Amino acid sequence: QLQLQESGPGLVKPSETLSLTCPVSGGSISSSSYFWGWIRQPPGKGLEWIGTIYYSGSTYYNPSLKSRVTMSADTSKNQFSLKLSSVTAADTAVYYCARGYSYDWYFDLWGRGTLVTVSS
Amino acid sequence: QSALTQPRSVSGSPGQSVTISCTGTSSDVGGYKYVSWYQQHPGKAPKVMIYDVSKRPSGVPDRFSGSKSGNTASLTISGLQAEDEADYYCCSYAGNYVFGTGTKVTVL
Numbered sequence: 001q002l003q004l005q006e007s008g009p010g011l012v013k014p015s016e017t018l019s020l021t022c023p024v025s026g027g028s029i030s031s032s033s034y035f036w037g038w039i040r041q042p043p044g045k046g047l048e049w050i051g052t053i054y055y056s057g058s059t060y061y062n063p064s065l066k067s068r069v070t071m072s073a074d075t076s077k078n079q080f081s082l083k084l085s086s087v088t089a090a091d092t093a094v095y096y097c098a099r100g101y102s103y104d105w106y107f108d109l110w111g112r113g114t115l116v117t118v119s120s
Numbered sequence: 121q122s123a124l125t126q127p128r129s130v131s132g133s134p135g136q137s138v139t140i141s142c143t144g145t146s147s148d149v150g151g152y153k154y155v156s157w158y159q160q161h162p163g164k165a166p167k168v169m170i171y172d173v174s175k176r177p178s179g180v181p182d183r184f185s186g187s188k189s190g191n192t193a194s195l196t197i198s199g200l201q202a203e204d205e206a207d208y209y210c211c212s213y214a215g216n217y218v219f220g221t222g223t224k225v226t227v228l
Contacts, residue, residue: 047219113165
């Protein structure tokens with residue numbers, strides 16, 4: 001049973017870089033059948049897609065966040081990562097990592113989510 | 121890239137049907153078949169209920185159905201049950217992903 005679990009600091013200072021990883025257990029991130037993504041949800045608000053990374057290493061980012069987002073994958077550790085720079089209070093949210101199914105373009109498996117608060 | 125528009129809330133009594141709309145544009149919902157719907161209970165991660173407009177993943181009750189007409193997709197829950205009370209989000213893939221604003225379903 002494949003599982004994802006977000007990992008990283010729960011508190012980040014304004015202007016600093018938010019860094020999260022998503023280790024994948026029970027399956028390989030190198031499969032061409034799947035892609036990997038990050039989605040966030042500010043407290044009490046809706047879901048926002050951050051970006052997606054494919055087995056080829058190609059990345060696609062939300063245009064509104066593109067200038068601050070970097071996603072990468074480490075196949076040796078079977079995990080993928082998110083970096084969001086120059087954070088502000090508006091970046092406070094629950095961050096989810098998720099697996100997507102390449103043929104139908106939906107997210108079929110989600111991590112539990114981790115709350116990241118931006119505050120000094 | 122604006123969020124897709126959903127009603128803020130819908131409600132129904134047990135056994136009734138409710139429908140949630142999701143309105144986008146010809147550049148997202150209207151132009152592609154890749155519309156999915158997610159159910160989210162409080163404090164939990166989203167769970168996919170519908171993909172490709174109307175397909176149900178294994179394990180999702182057939183009370184959940186999806187459709188699309190023009191730039192508007194819809195999720196219908198038939199035979200509403202107490203455990204269906206949750207937030208629901210639509211999502212469209214058109215190269216990038218855009219989620220809907222979310223709808224709270226209340227079972228009266």
